[in-house]
Amino acid sequence: MKIATWNVNSLNVRLPHVLDWLVANKPDALCLQETKQEDSKFPYEALKEAGYNAIHSGQKTYNGVAIISPHKLDDTHMGIPHFADEQKRLIAATINGVRIVCVYIPNGQAVGSDKYAYKLGWLQAFTAWLSTEIKQHPKLALLGDYNIAPEDIDCHDPVAWVGQVLVSEPEREAFKAFTQLGLEDSFRLFEKGEGQFSWWDYRMAGFRRNLGMRIDHILVTPELSKVSTASYIDKAPRKLERPSDHTPVVLEFNH
DNA sequence: ATGGCAAAAGAGTTTTGA
Numbered sequence: 001m002k003i004a005t006w007n008v009n010s011l012n013v014r015l016p017h018v019l020d021w022l023v024a025n026k027p028d029a030l031c032l033q034e035t036k037q038e039d040s041k042f043p044y045e046a047l048k049e050a051g052y053n054a055i056h057s058g059q060k061t062y063n064g065v066a067i068i069s070p071h072k073l074d075d076t077h078m079g080i081p082h083f084a085d086e087q088k089r090l091i092a093a094t095i096n097g098v099r100i101v102c103v104y105i106p107n108g109q110a111v112g113s114d115k116y117a118y119k120l121g122w123l124q125a126f127t128a129w130l131s132t133e134i135k136q137h138p139k140l141a142l143l144g145d146y147n148i149a150p151e152d153i154d155c156h157d158p159v160a161w162v163g164q165v166l167v168s169e170p171e172r173e174a175f176k177a178f179t180q181l182g183l184e185d186s187f188r189l190f191e192k193g194e195g196q197f198s199w200w201d202y203r204m205a206g207f208r209r210n211l212g213m214r215i216d217h218i219l220v221t222p223e224l225s226k227v228s229t230a231s232y233i234d235k236a237p238r239k240l241e242r243p244s245d246h247t248p249v250v251l252e253f254n255h
Numbered sequence: 256a257t258g259g260c261a262a263a264a265g266a267g268t269t270t271t272g273a
Contacts, residue, residue: 009272010262034272036263061263062271107273115271147273166273199273202260213273245261245273 001098001255003029005143005216006237007199007246011035011064014244015043017237018068019050021248025234028069029095030248031102031143035064042066057088065091065102065144083125090126092133098224098255099137101130103144108165116165119147123174127181134181134221139255142183142219145246150175150185153194154214166215183219186251187231198233199246207238218251228253 004027008014011032022030035042035058042056051070057078058064065088067073073093080090092101103126108119134140148171152158161167179185187196197212204211218231230252238247 013262107271109271109273145273164273201273204259206260215273242261 001028001096002250002252003027003031003098003100003141003143003218004234004248004250005031005033005102005145005218006248007033007104007145007216007244009034009036009244009246011043011066012037012041013242015046017240017243019046021237022050022052022068025248025250026070027250028071029100030068031100032066032068033064033102033104033145035066036061037064055091055093057091059086059088063088063104065089065104067091067093067095067100067102069093069095071095080122080125080129083122083129085122089122094137096255097139099133099140101133101140101142101144103142103146105145105147107147108171111163111165111168120170120174123177127174127177130178131181134183138221139223140221141224141251142178142217143249144217145215146175146217147215148172148175149213149215150217154197156195156197156211156213166213178219182221184222184225186218186220186225186228187214187233187249189225189228190231196233198249200238202245216246216249218249220251220253224253224255227255
């Protein structure tokens with residue numbers, strides 16, 4: 001199976017890029033974040049014509065998550081149970097017996113802000129749900145925009161960024177809590193080096209100068225990590241006209 | 256010097272992202 005995650009920063013704008021990417025890459029599952037559209041605007045028809053099924057949980061202007069697959073999407077789930085949240089950030093489905101969890105973790109804006117507190121609270125509630133989900137699904141992949149750079153090598157300038165949002169210790173502790181549930185950062189099974197990023201600021205010629213962050217991840221349970229064969233960041237879409245500021249992260253495994 | 260770009264809402268400019 002080949003699975004991927006991509007924060008598209010508006011599917012209204014990025015649908016042509018997504019359709020082209022599906023044709024070129026033929027994933028078994030593609031998780032999207034920041035679709036920024038209500039369910040009634042989601043392009044189910046265009047995807048169907050391309051041979052893909054999809055589920056979506058969206059809202060106007062902000063957030064929005066989707067899972068796209070050529071296969072059947074079983075046992076679908078949206079939102080964190082017992083966590084009142086208007087923001088559409090979690091969607092899950094089982095595809096070919098593999099549990100696919102797609103998340104758009106809050107950005108947090110700035111350490112100490114209300115949005116930062118919301119991020120940490122969201123992470124706590126999500127992790128509790130994820131713990132039970134893993135127990136029910138030994139083959140699980142958690143894909144999405146985590147808005148956390150887990151290690152210093154995942155940030156282009158860790159000295160300048162120390163203590164800032166995306167790299168602060170409470171956020172990295174929340175990321176470690178995922179690994180304490182048994183999940184592994186699949187990208188790092190294959191790519192150990194620095195300078196590997198999934199997001200670059202539109203400003204400051206960030207992409208050209210590789211001033212980025214690795215904040216989009218595919219974490220997997222041991223059942224999947226032991227059969228994984230490759231993981232990589234596909235920078236091609238970031239080079240297109242009007243790109244998203246994120247680019248796809250891909251995992252391949254035998255299943 | 257915290258800006259710089261991009262998208263959305265909505266009609267000038269503000270909010271948000273990371």
